[in-house]
Amino acid sequence: MKINILDEAVYSKIAAGEIIDKPASIVRELVDNSIDAHATKIDIRLKNGGINQITITDDGDGMSKDDLELSTLKHTTSKIKTIDDIYTIKSMGFRGEALYSIKTVSIVTITTSNSSSGTTPGYTLSFVDTIQKTEETACNKGTKIDIKDLFYNLPARKKFLKSSTTELNSIKSTLIEKIFSNLHIAFTVYNDDKLVFRTNGNGNFHEAFFSVYKNENPFEISPFTYQYNDSLSITLYHSEKEIFFNTKKYQVVFVNKRPINCPFFYSAASNGYSDYISPGRNPLIYLFIDIDPQLLDVNIHPAKREVKFYDQQIIYNAIMNAVKTAFSNSVKSGITGTTSNDYSSFFIKENHTVDYGSKNSFIPKQHNSIEGDLLDLYHSHKSSIISERSNIPFAHEMSVSDFKIIGTLFSTYITVEKDNKVYFIDQHAVEESHIFKKKKELFEKNPGIDNLLIPFILELDTTNDFINKKIVLLNEVGFSIEENEGNTYTIRSLPSILNAMNISIVKQILKEWLEESEISDRTIIDGILIKASCREAVKKGDSLSPLEIRNLVEIFFNEEITNCPHGRPVFFEISKDNFEKNFQRKK
Ligand SMILES: Nc1ncnc2c1ncn2[C@@H]1O[C@H](COP(=O)(O)OP(=O)(O)OP(=O)(O)O)[C@@H](O)[C@H]1O
Ligand SMILES: [Mg+2]
Known part of the structure; x- marks a missing residue:
C-alpha cells in the first residue's frame, strides 16, 4: 500500500x-x-x-x-x-x-x-x-x-x-x-x-x-486535611460510616484539581478505611491531592485524565494515611455513635438488626428526591443475606416428625429418609423458594415506598409497544418513573422491598423487563424478588454445614415446598416399596 x-x-x-x-x-x-x-x-x-x-x-x-x-x-x-x-x-x-x-x-x-x-x-x-x-x-x-x-x-x-x-x-x-x-x-x-x-x-x-445532588435531608460529609510534607497535602471529604454506596463511583481522586484515573486509589483508600467500615461498603470520598507539579507528569494523556507520579509509593501511603486518620477522627469524635475500640461489635449488631420490615434500617431515613445522576445508596447486599440467613429458623425450634439425613449427592441434592420414603432435595431450589416466599410476604405486609436519595437513570437499548403500559403498571406498584428523551427514564422512588436490595440488580432486571416486547403474567415485583432470591440462596455445588443442611430440610418439610419460583421441581421422592422393587424384594 x-x-x-x-x-x-x-x-x-x-x-x-x-x-x-x-x-x-x-x-x-x-x-x-x-x-x-x-x-x-x-x-x-x-x-x-x-x-x-x-x-x-x-x-x-x-x-x-x-x-x-x-x-x-x-x-x-x-x-x-x-x-x-x-x-x-x-x-x-x-x-x-x-x-x-x-x-x-x-x-x-x-x-x-x-x-x-x-x-x-x-x-x-x-x-x-x-x-x-x-x-x-x-x-x-x-x-x-x-x-x-x-x-x-x-x-x-x-x-x-x-x-x-x-x-x-x-x-x-x-x-x-x-x-x-x-x-x-x-x-x-x-x-x-x-x-x-x-x-x-x-x-x-x-x-x-x-x-x-439536591436533597432535603443531606447527610453528613466531613472535611479533613492532611499535610504529608511541604510538597504534598491532601484534603478529603467523606461520608460517615452509616452512609455507603454500592459502587465506588463516589470515591474520586483529584490531583492539583484535575480528576484523574488513578489505578491504585481505591486500594489505598480502602486500606485506609477498612478498620472502620464493613467490607463491601463504599463510603463517599472526594480526595484532593495538592502536590508540587515537579513530582508528577501531567502530559501523558490528551484529555489530561492520567498523571504519572514520580514516586507512586509515597502517594499510596499518603492517601491511605489521610483516609485512615480522617475516619479514625470522625469515629473518635463520636459522629458515628460508637467508640474507637468498639467497631466490630457495632458492625455485628448493625448487621443483625437489619430488618426487611422496617424501611432502610441501615441508612438514614427519608432520603428524598435528588436531581442529577445515578447514585445508588448502597443497601448492603451482604447484610441482606446475613439477615435473610439469620431468619432461617434453627432446627431445634421446629417441629416436624423425624427424618434422617443421609448426606448430599453431587454437592447439590440433600438426601433424606422420612416416613418410608427417600427424598432428593435440590439445596438451591429449596432455599431460593423459601427466601422468595419471605420476601413476597414482607412486600405484601409492607408495600412501603422509598424516595431515592438520588434518582437513577435507566437507559433502554430498545423500545416496544408495551413500554407505556409497563410504566403505568410500575407506577401503580410504587415506582415513580419519568420518561426522558431518547429511551431514558428517571426512577425517583420504588417499593421499599426493592430499595433494600442491591440497586444495580434491580436496575438490570427492570431494564430487561421493560425491553421485553410482551407483558408476562408474572409481575415485575415477582420477577425482581425471584432474581434476588436466586442470588441470595446457596448455590448448586456449595458445600453446606450439617446445621445448614438440617435447616434446609426442616424448611422443606415445614413449608411443603414443591416447586421453585421458576417452576422447576424442588425435589423428587422414591418410596420404600419402589426402592425395594429395584432389588426384586417386592413386586
Ligand atoms: N476563558 C478564557 N479567558 C481568558 N483567556 C482564555 C480563555 N480561554 C482561552 N483563553 C486563552 O486562550 C489560550 C488558548 O486556549 P486553549 O484552551 O486552546 O489552550 P490552553 O488552555 O493554553 O491549553 P489546553 O489545550 O491544554 O487547554 C489560553 O492559553 C488562554 O490564554
Ligand atoms: Mg485550555
Whole structure:
C-alpha cells in the first residue's frame, strides 16, 4: 500500500477528535480555560444537552485583541513557554490546542474583554466560512465562548452523539468534578433555559455537593486535611460510616484539581478505611491531592485524565494515611455513635438488626428526591443475606416428625429418609423458594415506598409497544418513573422491598423487563424478588454445614415446598416399596 501524506485538514480533525469527542469535552475544556483565567463565576448555557449549543461566560481575566486572535490557532497558549514549564505550573491547560480543536469541529464565537474600567473595548472573534474576523464590542471583563453545530463537518462523529439526556448527564458529571475541585467558583448551569444546578462558590464542599445532588435531608460529609510534607497535602471529604454506596463511583481522586484515573486509589483508600467500615461498603470520598507539579507528569494523556507520579509509593501511603486518620477522627469524635475500640461489635449488631420490615434500617431515613445522576445508596447486599440467613429458623425450634439425613449427592441434592420414603432435595431450589416466599410476604405486609436519595437513570437499548403500559403498571406498584428523551427514564422512588436490595440488580432486571416486547403474567415485583432470591440462596455445588443442611430440610418439610419460583421441581421422592422393587424384594 502506498503511503499518503495527510493534508492538514485531515490530521487536524483526527487530532481534534482525541480531545473533543462529545459536548462534555467542550464543556470540560472551556471551563478549564475559565478556571485558568481566575474566574469567580462561570455560567454555562446548553441547548439540547449541549448538542445544539454551548455558551460559557466567565468573569475571568479576559484577553487582549491580539491574544484573542491567537487563541484559536494551533499550539497557542499563555500558560507555558518551554517544556520545563509543565513541571512547575498548576494550570488546567497548557497544550494550547483545546480552542483550536473545538474550532476545527464546530462554529466558535468568542467575546472577551480584559479591562474592568471599560476604557479598553471588548472584542468578538467569529468565523465566516472558516475566515476569522474580529470586531469591537462593548462587554464586561471576562470571556464568553459560544459553540454551535458541533461536528457539522464530521458527520460520522455526529452520528455517535447520544441522546440529549445522555449528553447532558455526561456534562453534569464533568461539571460536578469541576465544581467540587473549585469550591470558590460559583457555577450556574442551564439546559434549554431550565436551571440544572447552581452553586454559590462559598468554598463549602457540603453545600456544593447538595446543590448538585439536591436533597432535603443531606447527610453528613466531613472535611479533613492532611499535610504529608511541604510538597504534598491532601484534603478529603467523606461520608460517615452509616452512609455507603454500592459502587465506588463516589470515591474520586483529584490531583492539583484535575480528576484523574488513578489505578491504585481505591486500594489505598480502602486500606485506609477498612478498620472502620464493613467490607463491601463504599463510603463517599472526594480526595484532593495538592502536590508540587515537579513530582508528577501531567502530559501523558490528551484529555489530561492520567498523571504519572514520580514516586507512586509515597502517594499510596499518603492517601491511605489521610483516609485512615480522617475516619479514625470522625469515629473518635463520636459522629458515628460508637467508640474507637468498639467497631466490630457495632458492625455485628448493625448487621443483625437489619430488618426487611422496617424501611432502610441501615441508612438514614427519608432520603428524598435528588436531581442529577445515578447514585445508588448502597443497601448492603451482604447484610441482606446475613439477615435473610439469620431468619432461617434453627432446627431445634421446629417441629416436624423425624427424618434422617443421609448426606448430599453431587454437592447439590440433600438426601433424606422420612416416613418410608427417600427424598432428593435440590439445596438451591429449596432455599431460593423459601427466601422468595419471605420476601413476597414482607412486600405484601409492607408495600412501603422509598424516595431515592438520588434518582437513577435507566437507559433502554430498545423500545416496544408495551413500554407505556409497563410504566403505568410500575407506577401503580410504587415506582415513580419519568420518561426522558431518547429511551431514558428517571426512577425517583420504588417499593421499599426493592430499595433494600442491591440497586444495580434491580436496575438490570427492570431494564430487561421493560425491553421485553410482551407483558408476562408474572409481575415485575415477582420477577425482581425471584432474581434476588436466586442470588441470595446457596448455590448448586456449595458445600453446606450439617446445621445448614438440617435447616434446609426442616424448611422443606415445614413449608411443603414443591416447586421453585421458576417452576422447576424442588425435589423428587422414591418410596420404600419402589426402592425395594429395584432389588426384586417386592413386586
Ligand atoms: N476563558 C478564557 N479567558 C481568558 N483567556 C482564555 C480563555 N480561554 C482561552 N483563553 C486563552 O486562550 C489560550 C488558548 O486556549 P486553549 O484552551 O486552546 O489552550 P490552553 O488552555 O493554553 O491549553 P489546553 O489545550 O491544554 O487547554 C489560553 O492559553 C488562554 O490564554
Ligand atoms: Mg485550555
